[in-house]
Amino acid sequence: MSGFGTPPAGFTPVAFEQWGAELADVLGEERTARWNLPRSAYRPALAVRRDADGAPLAAMLTSGRPATAAVKIVDLWWAASAAGLAAAEALVDGLLEERTVAGDAAVKWEVAPGLALPPFAIARGFAPLREPWGAKGTERFAGYVLWLRDVPHEELGYYAQTTLYTCGAVAGLMAVESRGVVGFAGAGGSDRDREIGFWREATNHPACEPVGLAVRLREEVGASAGGAPDGAPVEVALDHDGPVLLEDYQGFDWNYRAELQEHSAARAAALGVPVSRARVSMEELEVRIREGWVALLLVDEEPMHGVTGAHWIVAHAARDGMFLLEDPWVEDVAGESWVDTHDMPVAAADLDRMVRWGPDGYRGIVWLRRA
Structure with a gap:
């Protein structure tokens, strides 16, 4: 609880x-x-x-x-x-x-x-x-x-998104540090350029869907992942067939976004990014994190903020049903700061409520293998 x-x-x-x-x-x-x-x-x-x-x-x-x-x-x-x-x-x-x-x-x-x-x-x-x-x-x-509870981990670096829509990009750029890749550097304007640039190449307008985000993440880790003997450095788990995050679109707005997702799926196949359609449990999420993976999680913000909205966060440590997260969003006008959203602990039962989206409650996860 x-x-x-x-x-x-x-x-x-x-x-x-x-x-x-x-x-x-x-x-x-x-x-x-x-x-x-x-x-x-x-x-x-x-x-x-x-x-x-x-x-x-x-x-x-x-x-x-x-x-x-x-x-x-x-x-x-x-x-x-x-x-x-x-x-x-x-x-x-x-x-x-x-x-x-x-x-x-x-x-x-x-x-x-x-x-x-x-x-x-x-x-x-x-x-x-x-x-x-x-x-x-x-x-x-x-x-x-x-x-108060022991969750062994090394802190990831933290960066707060500067727009309403760049959470996926920021989550990816925070996560790549675990791979030994420089995402953010604390360099002021250049960090924001990285945030916007990553988003522009991953976006499904305006959200980042799981496969497209994974493709951009795979490109980001680049040569550091090439030829790795331990398998693909980036994977996707998405228990939904067809395009996602399009529940509010119709007609042309739905069609072109769906076509972009088809392109992302083809690009994922070309880059060797596996896409699993099996649903991931919180128990499996913890096991994989403890085995050396970082997980970018597509969540519904409602349990944390009382307002439904799709959002990306990073899970980077776990033990005995407790997960440590990096949440790119800071509700600063309501008194939050990075102190709230960096190394943010969430229990498995609460995370299970968050990691789902849409009427069907599908679950989108992008896995990144640590170096």
């Missing part, structure tokens, strides 16, 4: 304006604006500790996507006193205990510019996350994580 069915004990899922002016007074204008972002879709919760007179000693704001197995400490404030520090530590310890009992895999900590991770957090095991190549302006935040 994701652990977000109910907020932790002692936490209040309410809008900031209902919390009272007392916190705005102690937080200051800039910090208050950050606490007041419209996070309602992402389970915001507040915990406050008070002194004997009812004055706040410490306050902690958390959030977390539905259908994920992590919670994020958005910010932690405490009064400049020994009692305030003790109250802050107690809030963090309470959160860690709650999330462990709930079965979550991680607690993350987002640190805004001008603030720092407190020493007691480091003592409890919070460790820095790898800095992203690009993250839609949220690079200004530092990110830390405390793993």
